Amino acid sequence: MTDPRPEDAPGGQDALRSRILAAATALLNREGRDALTTRTVAAAAGVQAPTLYRLFGDKQGLLDAAAQHGFETYLRDKENRDTAAPGTDPADELRAGWDLQVGFGLSHPAIYALMASAPGPGQPSPAEVAGREHLRRKIRALARAGRLRVSEERAALLFHAGCRGLVLTLLSLPPAERDPELSALARESALAGILTAGVPAANPGPVAAAVQLRAHLPQTTRLSPGERALMDEWLARLAATPQSSGPEDAPA
Numbered sequence: 001m002t003d004p005r006p007e008d009a010p011g012g013q014d015a016l017r018s019r020i021l022a023a024a025t026a027l028l029n030r031e032g033r034d035a036l037t038t039r040t041v042a043a044a045a046g047v048q049a050p051t052l053y054r055l056f057g058d059k060q061g062l063l064d065a066a067a068q069h070g071f072e073t074y075l076r077d078k079e080n081r082d083t084a085a086p087g088t089d090p091a092d093e094l095r096a097g098w099d100l101q102v103g104f105g106l107s108h109p110a111i112y113a114l115m116a117s118a119p120g121p122g123q124p125s126p127a128e129v130a131g132r133e134h135l136r137r138k139i140r141a142l143a144r145a146g147r148l149r150v151s152e153e154r155a156a157l158l159f160h161a162g163c164r165g166l167v168l169t170l171l172s173l174p175p176a177e178r179d180p181e182l183s184a185l186a187r188e189s190a191l192a193g194i195l196t197a198g199v200p201a202a203n204p205g206p207v208a209a210a211v212q213l214r215a216h217l218p219q220t221t222r223l224s225p226g227e228r229a230l231m232d233e234w235l236a237r238l239a240a241t242p243q244s245s246g247p248e249d250a251p252a
Contacts, residue, residue: 143215
């Protein structure tokens with residue numbers, strides 16, 4: 001088979017890259033990670049192996065790109081169908097995000113395994129980075145509404161760890177042994193650890209107040225960049241204060 005630089009065909013490199021990633025994602029979903037080789041992907045996409053190396057560098061680059069493509073396609077399709085109505089409680093948005101992640105992991109186990117694996121400590125996969133950024137946006141909405149009892153960073157890490165651990169635990173079990181209620185129980189447990197008791201709390205205490213103010217800081221125009229940076233440092237320190245029983249937890 002000849003391969004006269006398909007990048008020069010109609011649609012160019014972007015179209016070719018999309019075609020290869022669609023073929024790789026289909027192979028992952030159908031046959032798992034072990035089936036994903038440069039040879040099988042090239043054959044499925046109708047190109048030669050040198051084209052893959054030109055576009056993705058090596059097999060790991062292809063795996064990372066395929067995982068990110070699969071996750072972002074799923075995320076885009078789901079959010080297009082399930083767009084939240086104005087005024088939706090941001091906590092419900094976070095619940096929907098958890099359910100979306102679990103649904104994706106259970107229906108695309110090979111892609112999720114690629115997302116969850118990392119080349120080394122502190123080196124998350126590109127798909128993992130995209131998933132964390134999606135979560136951070138939802139966490140920021142809760143912070144702005146005064147609903148967080150811990151810092152945004154801590155809330156995001158706790159929620160991410162809980163959801164990821166749940167998916168990997170369920171995937172380790174035979175489908176018949178997966179408790180259908182376990183996800184909701186784990187989700188609400190994670191939410192209880194990061195949310196204030198009220199909607200929003202009437203008297204949230206210094207930690208939640210610092211978290212909320214910090215979330216609004218990027219929109220503040222009356223401070224200089226230096227003042228904003230200093231304020232962010234102070235608020236971050238307050239937001240990281242160990243949470244004790246605050247006013248919202250006190251007896252009536």
